[in-house]
Amino acid sequence: MKKLLIISLGKVTGSSIAQQLNALIGDFVIIKTIRATEINDSDMDCDLILFTSDVVQSVCMNKIRKDIDHIIAKRVINHKNIEKLISLPYDTEVLLVNDAENSTFEAIRQLEEIGVDYLKYYPFYPGCKKQATIPIAITPGEPHLVPAFVTETINIGTRILDISTIYEIILRLHLKKFINESLTTKYIKDIVEISKSIDINRKKIRQSEKLLNNILNTVESGVVYINGFGKIIRMNKQFENLLGKDEDHMLMKNIHEFFPDIDVYSTNNSSMITNIQAKEVFITIDPIVFEDDLGYVIIAEYTDKISKLDHKIRRNYVSKFAPTLYTFGDYITIHEEVQALLKRAVKFSKTDATILIQGENGTGKEIIAQGIHMHSFRKNNIFVPVNIAAITPNLLESELFGYEEGSFTGAKKGGKAGLFEMANEGTIFIDEIGDAPLDFQMKLLRVLQEKKIRRVGGIEEIPIDVRVIAATNKNLLTLIDQGKFREDLFFRLNILPLKTIPLRRRKKDITHLLNYFINIYFKKEQLKPITNLFEEETIEFLKSYNWRGNVRELINLVEYLSYIYEGTNFKLSDLPYYMLEPIDQEEKIYLDSYEIWVLENIDENEGIGRGKLKILAEDEKIDLGEGKIRRILKNLNLKNLIEIKGNKKGCCITKKGSSLLEKLK
Secondary structure (H helix, E strand, C coil): CEEEEEEECCHHHHHHHHHHHHHHHCCCEEEEEEEHHHCCHHHHCCCEEEECCHHHHHHHHHHCCCCCEEEECCEECCHHHHHHHCCCCCCCEEEEECCCHHHHHHHHHHHHHCCCCCCEEEEECCCCCCCCCCCEEEECCCHHHCCCCCCEEEECCCCEECHHHHHHHHHHCCCHHHHHCCHHHHHHHHHHHHHHHCCHHHCCHHHHHHHHHHHHHCCCCEEEEEECCCEEEEECHHHHHHHCCCHHHCCCCEHHHCCCCCCCCCCCCCEEEEEECCEEEEEEEEEEEECCEEEEEEEEEEHHHHHHHHHHHHHHHHHCCCCCCCCHHHCCCCCHHHHHHHHHHHHHHCCCCCEEEECCCCCCHHHHHHHHHHCCCCCCCCEEEEEHHHCCHHHHHHHHHEECCCCCCCCCCCCEECHHHHCCCCEEEEECHHHCCHHHHHHHHHHHHHCEECCECCCCCEECCCEEEEEECCCHHHHHHCCCCCHHHHHHHCCEEEECCCHHHCHHHHHHHHHHHHHHHCCCCCCCCHHHCECHHHHHHHHHCCCCCHHHHHHHHHHHHHHHCCCCCECHHHCCHHHHCCCCCHHHCCCCHHHHHHHHHHHHCCCCCHHHHHHHHHHCCCCCCHHHHHHHHHHHHHCCCEEECCCCCCEEECHHHHHHHHHHC
């Protein structure tokens, strides 16, 4: 059972708030109260701390554990008790007595906002400099602070929690099902009871109307009160706006003229969803009995507004624990082609279309996906990554789309929201989409088309607003030809395609990334250029190496070398054994356009050397200087594609080089 600790300055305040919460969620939460001056370590055994004010928080923060979640209460005047003020004449001077300056002025402001603005308030609190001598005092639960010269004290009781704080407590303690119940209903009951208890003989009608209307109109939901015959007696402005009609056109008319689908008298119809002017509205109906009279409070709220409130609270909660996401600046590169890719990704981030990122493992697909999210208009909302290959196929649908209570053995009571619902108004990143089973692909296609999900075991479709980014290291067109991937899903995902570039094709990035990660893993050695760490032969090998694991493999190599470093330059023999194993298959050798040009010219001109190659390059206007040609010849020789004869006999192509050229042609 969840545990809630309420910390207050005074005992009365804490007890009053505990009483309010016990009435609402006491069956599900153990609630304990303590004064700020009495905190000890044994009190820290709780799931959530509720400070009754920001003053209490500032006093206690250094006494509580940092790993315990906490919130500051928002409190309002208890509407049940303001009827005590009704008998006071207009312009009556009163002291407003409270325990601190801030809370005193806040109480005055809240009384004026709900309509008790016909009195002249004089603040009184411990330590206040100006102390008016007035015989009448009003206090929200602090009668012991009332000065001795006061002859009449009206105690309106400790201020209670407002609805937003109650919602937040429910969310923090994972009692979300209470959000679907109308906590507002109980709040409104008190308001209607006030109107019944007002002594008309001791109060002007205009004063009563203003008070009640102001209270009703502070509630964000649409509220209407009907009598036992279904006639509309009172409503607030929000209800008028919701129906698009003025109060004059609705008073004393039957509620069924406006809500023909609901039966207020049915005990099975306490809540429902209906349509008003083509919009979904959530309706709650609650009976209220006054002695021999029966009436009903009906509360109406747009379903999308409820959903937005739910997501806003969830996002505020999640954001406190969300990891820092990558941006495009975290993708380390100096390669022109990769920079062009990132520039294209920045443009794509400003749209809301689906993106498909294809590329080998270790090429930074998720960094690009997070960068897109962080540069989009959804950057302040949640980013949800999901790896298809890491989820058991029979759980895939329930994980992504959620499930209803009792939909399968082991399903949680109350059901569970899926990752798509959690990502609402944010971004969902679906990695390894090429591993998705065909039956799931069909359901995902429908979600992308309809922008709605249906939970496992559910009937209703839930609208979602999610940006989808998918990624794979597989060739989806090949999978389509093999019948393993749906063609229609491919084109639905591939609206904005991006393809990452493997490290073996980014020659410039190899030394750049080596330097970057050496500065991280070799901090103690304070090495500057990589020539201080590798022999030239080793550097040339790494430049021409295949890098099957891409940047991830390069990072692993640097970390490995940091563990075995003994102060001398690394030789080829110091590299991990798997990197030095001979490559038997020519198709695993990758050449750039310059290397292919040199290999072709050696094949056509046996015995050609650096000088003649340079002249040919100049004739064909190819940007190859003598130094660059020297490095290319050395790389081709290391790969056994050419033989350098020396003694000005130039170079000749090997059988392996000829075979590779044939395949390239």
